[in-house]
Amino acid sequence: MTQTPPTTFSLLDILRSEFGAAQVLSGTDAAPFLTDQHGRLTGRALAVVRPANAEQVAQLVRLCRERRIPLVPQGGNTGLMGAATPDNSGQAVMLSLARLNKVLEVDTDNDTITVQAGCVLANVQKAALEAGRLFPLSLGSEGSCTIGGNLSTNAGGTQVLRYGNTRELTLGLEVVTAEGEIWHGLRGLRKDNTGYALRDLYIGSEGTLGIITAATLKLYPLPAAQHTALLAFPCIGDAIAFLSIARAGFGAGLTAFELMSNTALQLIAQHVPEHPIPLETTNAPWYALLDLSDSESEAHARERFEAVLGTAFEDGLVVDTAIAESLQQSQALWRLRDEALGVAQRRDAEGRSNVKHDISVPISRMPSFLRETAAALEARFPGVRPVVFGHLGDGNLHYNVSHAVHLGVDALFAQEDAIHEVVHDSVHAFGGSISAEHGIGQTKRDVLPRYKSSVELDLMLRVKRALDPLGFLNPGKVLG
Known part of the structure; x- marks a missing residue:
């Protein structure tokens, strides 16, 4: 027997039942999440859902996967390439990570800080400073951008020269996969050669391969x-x-x-x-x-x-x-x-x-x-x-x-x-790159084939298909 897909109304009911009506936004309540910070891109969405933890993120991923609903993750909505903005179909569910905003642990002996993806960058810097340490990622939008967004684009900023991009500042990740499983990879290890570097694959992927829900990051001594x-x-x-x-x-x-x-x-x-x-x-x-x-x-x-x-x-x-x-x-x-x-x-x-x-x-x-x-x-x-x-x-x-x-x-x-x-x-x-720290998103997606070789693009497509075979995680971003 062929199942009839759930109507918009029934799906909203399911979302409200699973996550609480206050955490499922639609209509005018959802509007602030649907336009990028420059006001140049505006999409439509079925709803904006605000999970409370990684388990609820995984639950939402499974729900969308089962129903073939596109899922668009969003942190502080400070991105510049439209990666966190849905298309105009109105079919997508927006996943806001804003409630995953806790500092989970500061380990000064290991010089690490573990935070949820919705933590605002300035709050991570503050938590490090209160522990007598430095978290050196520094961006103009640090008062509103989130660690999850920084990780999704491998953000750079003004101190890359000494400390490196976000990838170099990250030791471990917690990620919800496209199957709705949770990879518990929050390891504060500076040496771990036990297979493929999955951490590096998810960083910079703009939410197209999995949903980063937490990270263990490097800390440094405060300069004298x-x-x-x-x-x-x-x-x-x-x-x-x-x-x-x-x-x-x-x-x-x-x-x-x-x-x-x-x-x-x-x-x-x-x-x-x-x-x-x-x-x-x-x-x-x-x-x-x-x-x-x-x-x-x-x-x-x-x-x-x-x-x-x-x-x-x-x-x-x-x-x-x-x-x-x-x-x-x-x-x-x-x-x-x-x-x-x-x-x-x-x-x-x-x-x-x-x-x-x-x-x-x-x-x-x-x-x-x-x-x-x-x-x-x-x-x-x-x-x-x-x-x-x-x-x-x-x-x-x-x-x-x-x-x-x-x-x-x-x-x-x-x-x-x-x-x-x-x-x-x-x-x-001149042997350069058309995106250094802002990502590709949807704004540069269509021009990427002009500057990437067919071999590179094919390898990227194979990774995408392997980790998200249904293509429902942030569709239309990075790859066409």
Whole structure:
């Protein structure tokens, strides 16, 4: 006998019965979960379900699997590629992990912290700090993004140079599989060679292979001293040369090296005058925000800092610098990069945005990439302005493109796909990646075959089919 699929009403009844009516949202209550943070993508869903623990997540996965219902997981909804937004069919169930928000254990002897996937990143940082430790993942959205979301995209941030991406910060995972089983892999081991690295497979998979419900993460000692400086460079080559000197002079103490183009700094000067730029030289083509963490003492940090900067000035690599003399000044320099730049870009676009890219290129090829990409954009879209900033220390730049002043924002977005193509083709030509830390989601899904080999894509499809043969976990994301 053929079974009739349950109606929308009956399925909602089942969900409310299993998880409680207050934890099953529909209609206007579900609306905040259905649009991405930029308001550019909006989907529809049968309901938003908020399980309380991994067991309930597994229960929901089994229910959706049995009924062939698409399941879309969501953390803090701060993603940039639409991975946590459903399609417009209205058939999907949204899985919000917001209630899985507990810090389960802090082990200072093993230097680990175990947290549920719905923990907000800032709360994980706070729990580590209260235990006298550092959890170094640092993002602009850390006040609202969650660990589960960070893991799903293998988030990077400003301290990758020293500590690595989220994958490098993770020792163990708890994952609900596509069959609704729970893999209890919360092992705080730094050495475990007992087969395939399943942990690394789930990290960065954007919820398409399983649902991460908890993680055991690495902690580090708090630095004894920290120094921050904003530096001005005559050219991008000098910035890269100084990065090599800083690596040699600071060693593992070099925590961040954040690049900003002159265009980026000028947007701040023009649109965010309430945040002054503490440099005499404001017409240099490139700038960098440098952070040094020292494990010995304030005096040792200052000595190393002055020695490296002194050499750079003597060699003509650096033409100006602003050194933070207090925690407040250091925070002000970071706000220049993390907050003021974002405000400046929005104000420049009259409250809208610019065309954004998250790319990585080998550091040695960065000067040629920047020069040739800017030339290609100018030749095809005269007057557009590359606004370049990001994590030069690990080769990851946010290569944004702002509108030509004489044409306006509408003209820019009318050419958005063509601009993406120019930038991504250049990235590919220089041996780079079209996504460094934001993932693929649905926004870059259709262009991925242009830059991935057929062998790579086939291997990825085989993994997907092996772990989610029904294809109901976050369908339409990463792979078409």
